[in-house]
Amino acid sequence: MxxxxxxxxxxxxxxxxxxxxxxxxxxxxxxxxxxxxxxxxxxxxxxxxxxxxxxxxxxxxxxxxxxxxxxxxxxxxxxxxxxxxxxxxxxxxxxxxxxxxxxxxxxxxxxxxxxxxxxxxxxxxxxxxxxxxxxxxxxxxxxxxxxDNIASARHDLLPMKYATAPIQITRGCQLKCTYCSVSLLNGQNRRHRPIGSVIQELKTIREKNVLIVDENLIGVSKEDIAYAKELFTEMIKANIRKTWRAWTTINMADDEELLALAAQAGCSTIIIGFETTTRDGLIEIGKQFNTQNGRDIKASVGRIQKHKILVYGSFLIGLDCDRAGVGRQIADVGNQYGLDFIGVSCLTPYPGTRLWEKLDLEKRITANTFPKDWGSFTLHLPVIRCKHLSAAEIQEERKICNSEFYSLNRILYRTWLAVLQRRNPLLSLLSNLRCWFKFNRG
Ligand code: B12
Incomplete structure (x- = not known):
């Protein structure tokens, strides 16, 4: 067959x-x-x-x-x-x-x-x-x-035409961000694969660079963090020799031992969803987690970077609280936090999410000839009516944000900082250029 x-x-x-x-x-x-x-x-x-x-x-x-x-x-x-x-x-x-x-x-x-x-x-x-x-x-x-039954992937079937190979280690996410589809598919109960099977799968990966696709690799509970430490320890013992990137939450900054183990296990970059620069924005999308207990985000980012890990921040534009100037605000905050690179997407309601239910009820989904218009749900195109910004203004704000954050001066400054701090300056430069290229390509 x-x-x-x-x-x-x-x-x-x-x-x-x-x-x-x-x-x-x-x-x-x-x-x-x-x-x-x-x-x-x-x-x-x-x-x-x-x-x-x-x-x-x-x-x-x-x-x-x-x-x-x-x-x-x-x-x-x-x-x-x-x-x-x-x-x-x-x-x-x-x-x-x-x-x-x-x-x-x-x-x-x-x-x-x-x-x-x-x-x-x-x-x-x-x-x-x-x-x-x-x-x-x-x-x-x-x-x-x-x-125990999460399957290992067949890494041998595709040609070596990719710079990075993916792996999944945990499933499910406890956070309840209004725009995210993950809990619909994987539930809110976090499940960890047996570490032995993860190590075995890592050994079958031919590529040097790995993307850990978990919604949040380290999680937020004590058990999650303990699992992550054990995982990194086993990766070090097995001498995996891979460089990896993963999505995590900002609480990764709170545990020095975790950071040291992650770095030693090959972590080059972590991707954190900051999403918005304001408290109102975080409340709107259900992600107050980011600033819980009066967190100082700049200091948290700095603690992660001390371990020579680069920090990528992702942000959204199109929230009800976003107004003219939000693009520059995100670029400024990204620079203030000292992020190594950022990505700015359009707030997009994926079907089944709480965001979808709200905007659908309010008849604010503007790309709504389905299935054709699903093709526009890429995060690069505005598909909703935002309260204070038109579709063209959202794109203009994204453009301003990108051109501010990825100006030549800023790229050179970040690379120079990475040199001073001995944190992967080449990777920092290449990643900045990649983001710049992606942005300019449209
Ligand atoms: C890695 C990733 C990517 C990668 C690659 C995706 C890929 N081709 O594998 C990249 C970075 C390219 C990417 C891009 C995008 N992604 Co993405 N991505 C992810 C991420 C982080 C992991 C996906 C993954 O590999 N999961 C592991 C696999 C095993 O799970 P799975 O794909 O769900 O597959 C299981 C089931 O769904 C099912 N299944 C899946 N396919 C099939 C097919 C058949 C025939 C069957 C029977 C079963 C089946 O069985 C699988 C095993 O259980 C998820 C978030 C997450 N943590 O899950 C978001 C996620 C899938 N992405 C999402 C989005 C929105 C996007 C983008 C639109 C926007 C963006 N820029 O991020 C683009 C669109 C890309 C496109 N081609 O059009 C949304 C999807 C929402 C939705 N309703 O579709 C998610 C859920 C993120 C979120 N927080 O909401 N993504």
Whole structure:
């Protein structure tokens, strides 16, 4: 039996043109979901993993598999449905899964034979068996998987055309940020994989750079932090020799031992969602966690950087409390905190989130011809009516923020600081240039 697993591209995220540029490998990420599905696929299935961000896909190079599985984040939906339609026209059954179709199941079923909701690690072999027997159900519900059963990904299936390899170590997130889809898919109960299986999987990764995709690698509870310390200790013992990046929360700064272990285990960069510069903003999006107990963010960032770890801050524009000048404010705050680099996105309501419910009720979602408009839910385009800023003004504020933060002077200043503090100056410079390039590319 032949299985064809596809990661659809979205032209406004990764332009097909970029496939041909030399640096594409630094702008794309491996589709971990499909690598995990491949990991639990019985060995009598022949798997082709197809990433549209790497290889152009057209009718000529389209094989004729027995089953097609497509992963769907919201902005991938229009393309995913298009691909699904073309295979089904040729009589090939199509199964869809991922964060978008878990919530928009009825929509997705118009384009596919089956939809898998939630985590598919356990249910996938059952789906394959049903496909083999030609008795696919319309909907499969994948409950949150017991952490002992979270599958290891097949890292051998994709070509070496990526700068970074992904791995997932924990699932679920306790925070209740209004805009985030993660708890819909993975729940609020954090689950940790057995450390032995993580180390084993890390050893199968060929790339030197690793992206740990967990929503929050270190978590917020005592048990989470204890797990993270044990994980880093085992990574050091196993001499993994990888450089890794991960999403965490600012409380990582509160534990010197944790920071020292992370750095020794290969942590080069952490990504923190600061989201907004104001208290009102944090309340609006349910992320007061960032300033809990009167936290001094600049000092916290500094403590992390002392361990030679770079800090990337992500921010949103388009909150109800955002007004003209917010772009410059974010750039200033980013500089004040001493962040090594930042990213500024448009506040975007993904279906099923609390943000979606609120804005939908208030009829403020302006890109609303679905499924076509899902393609605009990329975080780079305004898709809502913001209280005090027009769509054009939101983009202007993002532009101001980026040009302030990534001015040549500022990039050179940050690189010089990184040299003085002996914190990866080359990585700092390259990362700043990468962000600058991404921003200027649009
Ligand atoms: C890594 C990551 C990326 C990477 C790469 C994604 C990739 N292709 O693998 C990059 C940086 C490129 C990226 C980009 C984007 N991302 Co992103 N990303 C993530 C992140 C951090 C991890 C995703 C991951 O690998 N998870 C691990 C895998 C195993 O989980 P999974 O994908 O959910 O897969 C499981 C199930 O969903 C299901 N499943 C998934 N696909 C399929 C397919 C089939 C056939 C079946 C049966 C089952 C199935 O089974 C899997 C195993 O249980 C998540 C947040 C998080 N921590 O989960 C956000 C997340 C997935 N991203 C999100 C968003 C919004 C985006 C962007 C739109 C915006 C952005 N710039 O970040 C772009 C869109 C990219 C595009 N192609 O259009 C949202 C998705 C919301 C939504 N409704 O779709 C998330 C949930 C973040 C959030 N906080 O809300 N992302």
């Amino acid at each position: 032949r299985l064809f697993l596809i990661n659809p591209h979205n032209a406004s995220v990764t332009s097909p043109v970029s496939r041909n540029i030399r640096w594409n490998r630094f702008f794309i990420a491996k589709p971990l979901s499909l690598m995990i599905l491949a990991g639990v696929t019985p060995s009598d299935w022949e798997i082709t993993l197809f990433d549209e961000n790497v290889t152009a896909y057209n009718d000529k190079n389209k094989p004729k598999p027995d089953l097609v599985g497509i992963t769907v984040m919201t902005p991938q939906a229009p393309r995913a449905y298009e691909i699904a339609r073309s295979f089904r026209e040729n009589g090939v059954p199509v199964v869809l899964g991922g964060s978008h179709v878990t919530v928009q199941t009825e929509e997705a079923l118009q384009y596919a034979d089956s939809v898998v909701q939630g985590e598919a690690d356990i249910i996938w072999p059952q789906v394959l068996e049903d496909a083999r027997r030609n008795v696919l159900k319309r909907i499969y519900v994948g409950d949150p998987v017991n952490p």
